[in-house]
Structures are given as C-alpha cells and as structure tokens.
Amino acid sequence: MFNFESLLFLIIAGAAFTYAGIQLKNLFLLAKAHQGTEKRCDRLGERITLTVLNVLGQKAVLQKKWIGILHATIFWGFLLITIGTLEQFLSTLIPGVSFEFLGKTFYSGLLWTQDLFTVLVFLAVLGGAYRRLIVKPAYVTLNKDANFILLFTGLLMISILLMNAFHIMGAHPWYENSLPFSASLSEGLLFLNLDPHTALLLGKTFKWVHMLIVLGFGMYIPSSKHLHVLAAGPNTFFQTIGRSKGMKPIDFEDETLEQYGTAKVTDLSWKDALDYYSCTECGRCQEVCPAWNTEKPLSPKKLISDLKYNLFRNKEAVLKKDYEAVSDVIDHELTSDVIWSCTSCRACEIACPVFIEHTDKIYDIRRDLVMMKSEFPSEVQTVFKNMETNATPWAFSADDRDAWCEDLPVKKMNEVSSPEELDYLLWVGCAGAYDDRNKKVLRSFTRILNKADVKFAILGKEEQCTGDPARRIGNEYLFQTLATANVETLNRYSVKKVVTACPHCFNTLKNEYGDFGGNYEVIHHTQLMADLIQSGKIKPSQSLEQKITYHDSCYLGRWNDEYSAPRKVLESVAKKPVEMKAHHDQSMCCGAGGGRMWMEETLGKRINVTRTEQALETGASVVASGCPFCMTMISDGLKTKDHQDTVLVKDLAEILDDSLTD
Amino acid sequence: MNIYVCIKQVPDTETKIKLNSDQTWIDTSGIKWIVSPYDEFAIEEGLKVKAQFPESKVTIVSAGPDRVVDAIRTGLAMGADTGLHIELPETADHFITAQAISKALQKEEKVDLLFCGKEAIDDGAAQTAQLIAAAMDIPALTVILEAQYTENSVQVKREVEGGTIEVLESSLPAVIAAQKGLNEPRYASLPNIMKAKKKEVKKVSLADLGMSESDQKVKLKNFELPAPKAAGRKLDGTPAEMAAELVKILHEEVKVI
Numbered sequence: 001m002f003n004f005e006s007l008l009f010l011i012i013a014g015a016a017f018t019y020a021g022i023q024l025k026n027l028f029l030l031a032k033a034h035q036g037t038e039k040r041c042d043r044l045g046e047r048i049t050l051t052v053l054n055v056l057g058q059k060a061v062l063q064k065k066w067i068g069i070l071h072a073t074i075f076w077g078f079l080l081i082t083i084g085t086l087e088q089f090l091s092t093l094i095p096g097v098s099f100e101f102l103g104k105t106f107y108s109g110l111l112w113t114q115d116l117f118t119v120l121v122f123l124a125v126l127g128g129a130y131r132r133l134i135v136k137p138a139y140v141t142l143n144k145d146a147n148f149i150l151l152f153t154g155l156l157m158i159s160i161l162l163m164n165a166f167h168i169m170g171a172h173p174w175y176e177n178s179l180p181f182s183a184s185l186s187e188g189l190l191f192l193n194l195d196p197h198t199a200l201l202l203g204k205t206f207k208w209v210h211m212l213i214v215l216g217f218g219m220y221i222p223s224s225k226h227l228h229v230l231a232a233g234p235n236t237f238f239q240t241i242g243r244s245k246g247m248k249p250i251d252f253e254d255e256t257l258e259q260y261g262t263a264k265v266t267d268l269s270w271k272d273a274l275d276y277y278s279c280t281e282c283g284r285c286q287e288v289c290p291a292w293n294t295e296k297p298l299s300p301k302k303l304i305s306d307l308k309y310n311l312f313r314n315k316e317a318v319l320k321k322d323y324e325a326v327s328d329v330i331d332h333e334l335t336s337d338v339i340w341s342c343t344s345c346r347a348c349e350i351a352c353p354v355f356i357e358h359t360d361k362i363y364d365i366r367r368d369l370v371m372m373k374s375e376f377p378s379e380v381q382t383v384f385k386n387m388e389t390n391a392t393p394w395a396f397s398a399d400d401r402d403a404w405c406e407d408l409p410v411k412k413m414n415e416v417s418s419p420e421e422l423d424y425l426l427w428v429g430c431a432g433a434y435d436d437r438n439k440k441v442l443r444s445f446t447r448i449l450n451k452a453d454v455k456f457a458i459l460g461k462e463e464q465c466t467g468d469p470a471r472r473i474g475n476e477y478l479f480q481t482l483a484t485a486n487v488e489t490l491n492r493y494s495v496k497k498v499v500t501a502c503p504h505c506f507n508t509l510k511n512e513y514g515d516f517g518g519n520y521e522v523i524h525h526t527q528l529m530a531d532l533i534q535s536g537k538i539k540p541s542q543s544l545e546q547k548i549t550y551h552d553s554c555y556l557g558r559w560n561d562e563y564s565a566p567r568k569v570l571e572s573v574a575k576k577p578v579e580m581k582a583h584h585d586q587s588m589c590c591g592a593g594g595g596r597m598w599m600e601e602t603l604g605k606r607i608n609v610t611r612t613e614q615a616l617e618t619g620a621s622v623v624a625s626g627c628p629f630c631m632t633m634i635s636d637g638l639k640t641k642d643h644q645d646t647v648l649v650k651d652l653a654e655i656l657d658d659s660l661t662d
Numbered sequence: 663m664n665i666y667v668c669i670k671q672v673p674d675t676e677t678k679i680k681l682n683s684d685q686t687w688i689d690t691s692g693i694k695w696i697v698s699p700y701d702e703f704a705i706e707e708g709l710k711v712k713a714q715f716p717e718s719k720v721t722i723v724s725a726g727p728d729r730v731v732d733a734i735r736t737g738l739a740m741g742a743d744t745g746l747h748i749e750l751p752e753t754a755d756h757f758i759t760a761q762a763i764s765k766a767l768q769k770e771e772k773v774d775l776l777f778c779g780k781e782a783i784d785d786g787a788a789q790t791a792q793l794i795a796a797a798m799d800i801p802a803l804t805v806i807l808e809a810q811y812t813e814n815s816v817q818v819k820r821e822v823e824g825g826t827i828e829v830l831e832s833s834l835p836a837v838i839a840a841q842k843g844l845n846e847p848r849y850a851s852l853p854n855i856m857k858a859k860k861k862e863v864k865k866v867s868l869a870d871l872g873m874s875e876s877d878q879k880v881k882l883k884n885f886e887l888p889a890p891k892a893a894g895r896k897l898d899g900t901p902a903e904m905a906a907e908l909v910k911i912l913h914e915e916v917k918v919i
Contacts, residue, residue, distance in 0.1 A: 260852055371852040381849050389674045389694040397676035398694070477852050 009092045009211070016215035023222035024230070026319065027277065030311055033318045036262075036269030036364075040238040051237045060236075060353040064284065067131065073124040074153065077117035078229075081160065084114050085214055088207055108178035115164070115179040122157040125150050139283030139301070145224050146281075156213050161185055163206035170199030225305075231277035232354040238271055239355035243561035246512035247363055250476050261367025261474065264326045265310045266318055272361055276308035278354040285348035285358065290589040290611075291341040295604030298341035300348035300358045306334040307361065329365055337603060339365050340377060344472055344594030345554040350585050362594075366474030380473055383598045387478055391464035391485075392430040393598055402460040404432065404439040410446050412460035413493045420494065424449075424456045424528070427500035427509060430465050431628030437635070438501075438628040444657035445501055445525055451660060452537040454528075456499070462489050466508040473595035480516070483508075487518035501525040501653060503555035503627045504593075510560070524556055526626045526652050530565040533572050533656075540659040544574040548655075549620040551580070551611070551634060552587035553627035566626045569652045573659045574624075580614045588614060590637075592629035612637025616647065623649045663718040663774040663813075663834075667708040667742065668763055668794065669701035671726060671733035672784040685885050687753055697733045700779025702847040703840035705737045708777050710845060711811055712741075719743045721770070725750040725759045731863055738858035739850035745863035746770070748871075755880035758873070760793030765871040767798070773835045775816070780805045780839040791839035801832045804839040 053059045058075060062068035083099070090097045100107050129150050132140060164182030167173070169189065176183055194202070221227055250260055262268050285300035286292050292299045310329060311318065317325035330336055339362055348358045369375045383393045390398050402412065413419060426449070432442040449456050467482035498520045500506050510522035532538045550570050556562045563584045570577050582588045591607030601607065612634055615623045625631045631649050638644045673679065674694040682689045705722065712718040722737035724730040725748040734745035748762050767773055781788035795802030807827070808819040820828040821841050868874055897904040912919045
C-alpha cells in the first residue's frame with residue numbers, strides 16, 4: 001500500500017508538523033506562564049454565538065468593507081481549500097484515497113466551490129497586494145512578513161490551479177466539468193502539446209509544490225504575525241462579552257501579592273498573551289487612535305506587537321519561570337510616554353476585528369508605574385493629594401461640595417425622611433459640584449427634574465469623587481479607598497437608582513462599584529431626559545433653529561453603548577442636528593479620558609483642537625455635549641481656534657432646559 | 663549620618679477655618695490634616711541625603727497631639743526609617759516646641775543634619791527652625807533652595823528678599839530650613855505605604871523631658887475670623903472717567919491717597 005512517495009511525504013510532513021508543534025507548544029507554555037489571572041469560561045452559549053458570527057461569519061472583519069470582503073474571501077477559501085489539502089495529504093500517504101466516497105454529487109459540488117474559491121482567493125491576494133504596495137494606507141505597515149504571506153498564498157492558489165489543469169489534461173477525470181476554471185486553464189495549456197503521461201507527472205509535481213508550500217507555511221506561522229489564523233478564533237471566544245466593562249480590581253487584602261500592576265510582560269494574563277498572538281497588525285486600531293492621529297508616540301498596534309516581541313525576547317527565562325530574569329515591559333520601544341498618551345477612549349478595541357483589549361494592558365502598566373515606582377507626570381501628584389485629602393481631583397474643600405445648589409430646591413439625602421420614596425439619587429460629581437461651567441449644567445438638570453416631578457436628592461457633602469481619575473491613572477489603592485467610602489454611604493441610604501450627568505461617574509458607578517458591594521441601577525442624565533420626553537413628562541418645543549452637532553463622550557458611547565438617548569434629546573429640541581465626520585462608535589475622543597484631563601499635553605498636536613476642528617467643519621453654531629470633561633476640552637479647543645464667541649458648547653441638559661417653557 | 667526631619671501637621675490648604683465655641687482656638691472637627699508642604703521638601707531632602715550616604719538613618723520628628731502620628735507615617739511612607747512623636751498640646755507655641763524637640767534629640771543618637779520647612783503654612787511664623795538651632799547651639803540655614811553635602815559640611819544657596827541668592831557654607835551638625843524649589847517631594851509607593859505601617863514611632867511626653875505645659879511663653883487669649891471680603895466693584899465709563907472715579911474712591915473712601 002505504501003510506496004516511496006508516501007514514505008517521503010510521511011518523513012517531510014512528520015518533520016514539519018513536529019517543528020510547528022514544538023513551536024506551538026512553546027507559545028502555549030509562554031501564555032500559561034503569565035501570572036495574571038482571568039476567568040473567561042462563563043456564558044458559553046453567547047461565546048459560541050459570538051465565535052460563529054465573527055469567525056465563520058467574519059462580522060467584525062467586514063466592518064471595513066473592501067478589505068473585509070477580501071479577507072472573508074481568503075478565509076472562506078482557506079476553509080474549503082483546506083479540505084482539498086487534506087485530501088492531497090491522504091492520497092499521497094495512501095494512494096487512491098479520495099473524498100469521492102461522500103457521494104458523486106456532493107464531491108463534484110465540493111470541487112466546484114474549491115475551484116471557484118481558488119480563483120477568488122487568488123484575486124483577493126492580488127487585491128491585498130495592490131492595497132499594500134500601491135494604495136499604501138497609512139495605518140498598514142509595509143513589512144516582509146505581510147508580503148511573504150501574500151506571495152505564498154498566491155503561489156498556493158497557482159499551484160492548485162496548475163495541479164488540477166495538468167491532471168485534467170492527462171486523465172480527463174469524470175469530475176472534469178466540476179472544475180470549470182482549472183478546465184479552462186487546461187485548455188489554455190493545450191498548446192504545450194504534452195502527452196498524458198507528462199501532463200500527469202506535471203500535475204503531481206504541482207500537487208507536491210502545493211503540499212510543500214502548505215507545510216512550509218505551517219512551520220512559518222507560529223513565529224509570524226500569521227499566527228492570527230490559530231489565535232484569533234480562541235481570542236474571539238474568550239472576548240469580554242458586551243460593551244460595558246469595568247477594570248479588574250486588585251485584592252489589597254491578599255498579603256501574598258507583592259507586585260501591583262504590570263512591570264514585566266508576564267505580570268499580564270494568558271488572555272493578554274492570546275491578544276498579542278491574535279494581532280496580525282492590520283492597523284485598524286492605529287487608524288482610529290486619537291493619540292496616534294495627533295502625533296503622539298502611542299500606536300495601539302505597536303503596543304501589542306511590542307508586548308509580543310518582549311515576550312519572545314524573554315522566551316528562555318519565561319519558559320523556565322525565572323521571572324527575575326525577565327526584562328521590564330517599559331523599554332526603549334514601549335516607553336512610558338506611550339503608556340501616558342492613552343485617553344482610554346477605546347476606539348482601538350472597538351475597531352479590532354479580533355477583539356484585542358488594549359486598554360487593560362495600558363491600565364495595568366500604569367498601576368505598576370504609579371503604585372510600585374511612583375513614576376507619573378508630576379502634575380498628577382497634586383491630583384492624587386487633592387483626592388486623598390478632599391476627595392476631589394481639584395483643589396476645593398469638601399465643605400463646599402454642595403455650594404452649587406445652596407439657592408436651589410435640591411434636597412440632601414440626610415434631610416430626606418423616607419429615602420425609599422425617592423426616584424433617584426442625583427450623583428453630582430466633582431465637575432458638577434466645583435467647576436463653574438458645569439455647575440450651570442447641574443442647575444439646568446435639576447430644573448428639568450423638578451419640572452418633570454422626579455423625586456431626587458443628592459448626597460451633598462457626603463459625596464466623594466468616584467475615584468475614576470485615580471483608577472485610570474493607575475492609583476488603584478486610592479480608587480478603592482474612595483470607592484469603598486462611597487459604597488458605604490450609598491448603601492447606608494439604601495440607594496437603588498442613581499442618575500448622573502458625568503459619563504465617567506456613570507461608568508464607574510455602573511460597571512465598577514459592583515466589585516465593592518455597590519449594586520445600583522445607574523443611568524446617565526441623557527437617558528433620563530430621553531425617557532422623560534418619551535413619556536411626555538416634559539414637552540420640549542422643537543424650536544432651536546441653529547445648526548447643532550452632538551459630540552459623543554467615549555464613556556457613554558464606546559464604553560456603554562449609548563448613542564441614541566443623547567440624540568433623542570437633541571432631536572426633540574433642535575431643528576437642524578448635524579453629525580460630525582466621526583460619530584457614534586467611530587467618534588473621536590476629546591482628549592480628556594484616561595486621566596488625561598489632569599495631565600499636560602506636551603507631545604504632538606492637541607487632541608481637543610483636532611476634535612474641535614471636526615465640529616467646526618459641520619458649520620454648527622452649537623456643540624452639544626453630555627460630559628463635563630468633553631465640554632471643557634471642546635471649549636478650550638474653540639478658544640484655540642478663536643471661535644469662542646461664535647460657537648457655543650452646551651450640555652444637553654442646558655439645551656433641553658432652554659426649550660422648556662415655564 | 664543621623665538625619666532628623668522636623669515636620670508639622672497642619673490643616674489642608676482648602677480647609678474653611680472655623681473657631682471653637684469660646685473662640686480660644688480653631689474648631690478642629692472635620693479638618694483634613696496634611697504635612698505642611700515646606701516640611702515635605704524637608705523630608706525629601708533628608709531622603710536624598712540618605713541616598714547620597716546610604717548608611718544614614720532618617721528620623722521623622724513631630725510635636726503635637728496624637729493625630730500628628732499620621733503625619734509621621736506619611737514621612738515613613740516616603741521612605742524615612744523611624745519616627746519620634748513628642749506629645750505636646752494642640753496650642754503649643756514655637757518656643758516650647760523647639761525646647762521639647764531639642765531636649766528630645768539630646769536623648770537620641772548624635773544629630774548630623776536637621777531639616778525643617780522654612781515655615782508652617784498654618785501660622786506662617788517661620789520660627790521653629792531657628793529656635794531649635796538656638797536651643798541646640800548649632801547653625802541655622804534658612805530658606806534654602808539648593809544644598810550640597812559632604813560628610814561634615816554643607817554648602818547652601820539661600821533666598822534673600824529681592825530674589826538675591828546667598829551662598830553659605832557651614833559645618834555639621836546644622837539646621838536646614840527648606841524653601842520651595844529645593845526638590846520635588848516623591849509620592850509614596852504602595853509597598854512603602856504598607857511598610858510604613860509597621861515602622862516604629864517612639865513616643866515621648868513633656869514629663870519625660872523634664873518639662874511642663876507651663877514652660878509655654880505665649881498664652882492664647884482670643885481668636886476672631888477676618889471680616890468677609892467685600893464684593894468687587896466694577897467701574898463704568900470711558901477710561902478717563904473710570905480713572906477719575908478710581909482716584910476719588912482711593913482718596914475719599916479708602917483714604918490711601
């Protein structure tokens with residue numbers, strides 16, 4: 001049964017599989033040696049659905065239309081053609097074996113689709129090469145790896161077509177008509193005047209060419225960015241389900257913990273390793289990164305590949321679990337400037353077709369820099385100290401926290417006799433309490449609440465900063481101090497529902513306080529306003545004549561998937577709402593997230609100015625916002641562009657309040 | 663080297679100062695206490711000298727009620743080795759504070775360097791550093807912007823009024839009072855905060871030092887808050903009219919011209 005050819009194949013394939021297998025085993029062990037923990041095996045049904053949709057269905061890849069279609073073609077072709085490759089392997093090992101036993105109709109259908117996809121994949125490869133070499137989008141890095149992969153994929157398709165064409169020429173098999181493209185090629189090659197024996201020999205030669213390239217490719221994959229063909233599927237399965245996510249808490253009670261945050265790549269988790277294995281450097285993250293687009297050193301794409309190469313450089317030490325010998329994660333490539341440039345806007349994560357989570361890694365490296373090394377932009381020290389002593393990032397007294405509403409009919413929790421009768425606790429936030437501009441927003445919002453007969457109260461002096469700035473900057477310890485204090489206060493008043501006008505407070509209260517025993521129904525003020533309009537409790541007149549554009553806040557939009565409520569509020573008031581070129585989940589950050597609100601922006605262009613330019617392009621005379629920090633950043637941007645007198649920034653609460661007749 | 667850093671715990675800069683009911687002292691309830699910012703420069707300088715002479719020991723000294731131990735722990739979290747708490751009443755004056763510190767340090771290991779802030783931000787008196795130096799009979803170098811140390815001497819740049827800089831050299835031991843700009847105080851790392859909780863803070867009472875509260879020279883009689891600031895006034899009219907109005911106000915109402 002075996003012959004020389006099958007023996008030769010067995011040896012070559014065996015060697016190739018062994019080589020690739022050892023490399024994959026090492027990759028597995030490297031991921032396993034990561035010390036961070038992750039639990040991601042819950043909600044199996046949803047995970048399977050997401051995986052089927054995004055791997056087999058290519059949903060996330062197809063978010064970008066043209067390159068998405070090219071990729072999907074290559075991917076589906078790869079699946080179909082791999083069945084053929086398997087058949088080639090088997091028939092070489094055991095001469096005469098084929099998948100014909102599946103039934104002639106089925107088999108000829110399979111061959112027909114394989115033949116079609118061989119041509120389509122070849123065309124897709126040409127399209128990909130055209131994009132990389134001629135169009136050259138800025139977010140795609142031209143490198144040898146990518147060209148190599150395209151070249152070999154193309155050669156694979158050519159070898160299959162030639163294999164089939166010569167086979168048809170020499171043998172005229174019954175399924176000849178099921179391979180229309182190969183058959184046409186065969187006819188085209190008739191001028192060669194080959195005798196059947198030579199044609200069959202050539203057919204076999206190209207079969208071997210194809211098989212050898214496949215095996216070579218297999219050996220090459222584990223060490224290249226093409227590793228994504230193996231890692232992206234599992235990474236899709238283990239993704240964070242849903243848009244809302246909180247940061248992972250550190251257990252400071254655990255006395256065995258000696259390292260807080262990530263100093264070395266191995267301080268991250270196996271899921272982080274799977275993330276960097278999955279990255280094929282497509283650049284979609286970099287294309288949308290506000291830091292990269294304003295000439296800062298952060299490219300989310302490079303961050304991920306730098307982590308991967310850091311791991312590979314430290315391979316020996318990591319495999320031996322000699323963590324002492326592993327080099328630091330911050331080096332001349334991945335500098336601390338990269339880490340501090342992130343606004344945590346999450347555009348990278350939304351854009352990533354393989355669900356890589358960039359922000360968690362940045363946060364964890366910041367935790368090490370702040371808590372272990374005390375290395376952070378010097379202006380942040382004052383922010384920490386203010387939060388430590390006065391529970392606000394700004395230098396204001398906790399005694400003045402309720403000064404903004406002294407003359408308003410706003411109740412404090414400690415004045416309310418039966419808190420259970422309240423509809424909402426209004427979480428004011430530090431900006432609402434202390435920032436002169438934002439105080440007006442809160443005043444407008446409370447007027448709306450009173451007009452709609454919503455029963456609410458505030459914590460007053462008992463409210464403290466949610467800790468969001470400290471947490472995003474990396475001071476988890478300070479965050480937890482504030483979070484536990486706030487949870488204690490909220491639970492003491494048995495608070496159930498919270499409304500807030502600050503998306504950062506909103507995100508922290510909604511997605512992060514649960515880890516500290518604070519479970520509340522938290523809504524953003526734009527959501528409540530949209531509800532009040534819909535239920536007819538307030539009746540705005542659609543009277544605003546000016547052109548007006550809404551700027552999405554990252555922590556309301558990308559972090560919590562709320563795009564429609566603010567637009568509903570806007571549409572109820574404005575006759576001419578217009579969108580900026582970047583909006584909804586493609587919106588651009590104002591530059592203040594991730595604690596950047598409290599840092600100097602010394603590198604590159606200013607993010608807020610770039611975003612303001614986009615707002616000005618619409619010709620709008622009002623920029624609507626739902627976030628105090630966005631408001632500050634866009635207002636500053638308008639001053640820079642000398643438009644402070646012609647274009648206004650207003651919170652949606654102010655816009656709605658203005659439209660309500662008394 | 664034996665390095666001592668004397669610090670004062672003061673109300674946070676954002677505190678709204680209120681008086682107690684009989685107006686004999688401030689109402690301390692609800693006050694957030696911090697290390698006086700100039701004293702943070704002093705702590706940082708002590709730690710920097712220790713980095714230069716690694717065999718050194720840095721001791722944080724603070725005199726006052728029990729709450730000042732928190733301030734001492736802040737210094738320990740920044741990296742100091744040990745603490746010394748001298749029990750003094752809330753209302754202690756600069757003289758008794760300096761005397762107590764000087765007497766307490768006589769019982770400790772030999773002093774090589776003693777750092778203070780140039781003043782505390784609560785009363786802004788800028789007295790204690792000099793009084794300690796006098797009590798210990800060692801040189802006092804105050805309002806220091808820059809310092810270079812050897813084993814037994816120090817050369818400093820001292821800020822004098824008008825932006826002039828004096829360069830002084832002194833033998834050790836000496837008292838150095840820090841001005842803003844001397845250094846940038848570090849932010850305590852979390853492992854150091856944890857370690858600080860376990861470091862020793864020695865407690866000394868006035869009686870231990872052979873002193874009593876009657877040694878205080880200044881007796882506090884009565885406190886009152888400054889009158890609230892009147893709202894600003896905006897002048898209208900042409901520049902000439904506004905100038906005339908301003909002169910009139912300065913002459914007739916404020917009576918300064």
